[in-house]
Amino acid sequence: MEKDSKTTVAVERTTFAKLDRLAKANSVSKMEYITHAINYFEKYGINPVEHESPAQEMQKLIKRMDQVFAFLKKQETDLVRPAC
Template sequence: MSKKSILISDYHHKELKKLSEALGLSYYKLVEEMITYFKKTGINPQESKNESPARALKELDKRMVSFLKVQERDILKPLRQEVYNYSKEQNHEIQKTSDTVIEVLNKMNTNETQRANTMLEEIKKQRMVALSIAKLLDAKNKSGLLSKINTIFE
């Protein structure tokens, strides 16, 4: 590394000396770090507003909070409402389907009850027919046909 010289005013030399002592760096190392810092951050030292990084972070924090609030208002809340409405609609559809299934099952039960009653009536008629035929065939119950049919139906 070759040595280079730069010209600075007495005031700035004193400030450089104070900074190097405060930061524990030699002059050349402090100047190198300054150059690297300005290069990395893109800060123009001539346009310095004497802003502290903490203040810049607070401003950035405010911007982030504002951004998040806008996202919440424009995206998250409508999305939440949409999900709530969809859920409510699904519950309504489930209830409607459940009611329909119950109604169909009740109709089936009623129809089966009617069918069973009709069959019982038909069986009663057939029993009466069988008894009437047995009475005609065996008027005095000599062969025991009527009593046999009665024991079968009991």
């Protein structure tokens, strides 16, 4: 079995500085950090190019759930009559 060969990727200095800071903060090498980040994006279907933040997506989901609960509450008051 052949070992994985390594390669280099050119990035801007500011991007390299961010990568260095993030890798150090997580106590991993830059290579490990990039590997984990790519695996994370792939596993969860996140496309970082679209710039959708997870917080925005959560807000959309919460809003939709609130709509469903409001619908159920309305149905309950309209259709379920208290037994008297």
